[in-house]
Amino acid sequence: MLENLVAWLTGNLSPSARIWTALGPAILACVYFLGGLLIFCIRVAFKGVPRDEETLKRGNAGFVGYFLRHYFFWVIQPLWAVILRSGLPANALSMLSGLLGISSGVAVAAGRFALGGWLFLAAGILDVMDGRIARTRKEANPAGAALDSVLDRYVDSAMLMGLAWYYRDTWVLLPALGALLGSSLVPYVRAKGEGLGVNVRDGAMQRLERVLFLGAGTALSPILEAVFWPEEKHPMHWMAVVGLVFVAIMSNLTAISRFRNLVKALAPKRQEARSEKAIVSLNAAAGAIATVADFAVVLALVEWMGLLPAWATVLGALLGAVVNYSINRVLTFRSTAAVGRQMMRYAVVSGTSALLNAGGVALLTLHPQLAYTLGWWLVRGVVYFAWNLPLQRDYVFNDTNSSDALMEQRPHAA
Incomplete structure (x- = not known):
């Protein structure tokens, strides 16, 4: 038992151990979330969709629409209630989210994709909860909002920098840098729009989508590597590559779309004879x-x-x-x-x-x-x-x- 623990901590894992370190948390998560989805659908059939006001304010997205967002916030209510009753300050959750997110970047840079992916997903869940905790307790303030926003940028950047370091000698470095650029521009354009009085929140690749696609792809990628390429010393982790390329493309398209809508809203109206x-x-x-x-x-x-x-x-x-x-x-x-x-x-x-x-x-x-x-x-x-x-x-x-x-x-x- 002690030897297995040491091997897990040092990363000296057998192919089967690499599978289970990635699959074990996934099985538990799937049992909880798929079971919750079934109960949620039954509830919707009888009582309708339990609407989350904060979700409605954030705008719709192409990949994780309103229905799935309402479901997500409904299914994590038990965890949210436990944290609320614990009395932990919202800023403590923000800091914990930041620490876990930065740790995820360190883990993937060292090739520990399962560990890094699950840490990144955990950081994303905590990030969802901190603001809600503050608003529920009526403790929300500009300082807390600034802390949360800045830590989000550090978390996203740490994960993508870790992936860029791991793939530094391959072509995947380019989409890693592209994802880093897009993930920074999406919230920046929204913040710039808010400063100019224009709401630009829509887009297919917002932060929830980035966390889900990048975190899940990274966390589960060791499964394929252990099955098909068990002897590789520096595996490509193809599921992580697919998620990374997807996030790189869609985050930049989202940033460009928001930027276009912002400029269009601010530009003087032209009278055109044709459309x-x-x-x-x-x-x-x-x-x-x-x-x-x-x-x-x-x-x-x-x-x-x-x-x-x-x-x-x-x-x-x-x-x-x-x-x-x-x-x-x-x-x-x-x-x-x-x-x-x-x-x-x-x-x-x-x-x-x-x-x-x-x-x-x-x-x-x-x-x-x-x-x-x-x-x-x-x-x-x-x-x-x-x-x-x-x-x-x-x-x-x-x-x-x-x-x-x-x-x-x-x-x-x-």
């Missing part, structure tokens, strides 16, 4: 057609003529600019402004776009493990949405900002 959706769709189609022509030129110049990808990108961008301008002027924006000034503005946008694309491709080709074609598409997508689309809409083809329109708006001299 914004139609303009964006036609502009995207024009960009796609121009991009196909551009990419065909890049492939021909690089593959057949041996030109460097950066220079091929410049020439391809020039051809794409001509195609894009023609389609957007005639079909997308139906502009009637003077062609000369408009072409000068378009040349500015296209020239800077070509430089941005060429520079981005040149930077990415410094990493030979990344195919230049993939790098080309990545750079082109970023430049299009961050530079080309907004400037074409608001600067090049916006007839109300043209010099002729501005002259007409000025009062004539007597």
Whole structure:
């Protein structure tokens, strides 16, 4: 018995022990939560969904919707009641959550994924409870809210830094860093919106979803490794990898969606003769057609003529600019402004776009493990949405900002 305990603490586990350290807590959790879900569904059938007001305030999510959130807070009521009666301060729960979360990062960095995953899930459950405890006791205050928020960022960052350290010599380092970025931006955009008077709480990957997908994937990953790759000294932990990649993608999409909604809510309203959706769709189609022509030129110049990808990108961008301008002027924006000034503005946008694309491709080709074609598409997508689309809409083809329109708006001299 003592030998097994020492082996568990030091991580010197047999394949079967690795399975049970991951599966043991999972079995207990599944028995409790699945049994609770059955009872919850029966209760809902007779009495309806027991609504949790705080859940309703946090906004809906794509993966863990209102029904599952109400269920989760209903099923943990016994644990919540025990903690409430214990008299533990809410700040103590926040600190304990922070300690467990930071410990989870240390554990996964050392390769103890089952331990790290369960610690991370436990930290998430405690984080859910601390604020509720404070509000129930009427002890909530700004200091406690600040402590909770900052510790949440430390917990998320510690877990993701631990995973990044473990995967530092593999490609998984990139999604680990991406998840770290997205997990930081999602709450930041919400806080920025609240500071500006705009509520941006919705999104498919909020903190509860991040804790569930990342924690469960990490905690259960040793099972597959022990079954299929029992002799690996540094296993990949593929369930953790899947969860990490998923969190990296969806957290950044959530941050971008919140950021877009925030800017849209704060930006001055424009009166458009046509719907914004139609303009964006036609502009995207024009960009796609121009991009196909551009990419065909890049492939021909690089593959057949041996030109460097950066220079091929410049020439391809020039051809794409001509195609894009023609389609957007005639079909997308139906502009009637003077062609000369408009072409000068378009040349500015296209020239800077070509430089941005060429520079981005040149930077990415410094990493030979990344195919230049993939790098080309990545750079082109970023430049299009961050530079080309907004400037074409608001600067090049916006007839109300043209010099002729501005002259007409000025009062004539007597």
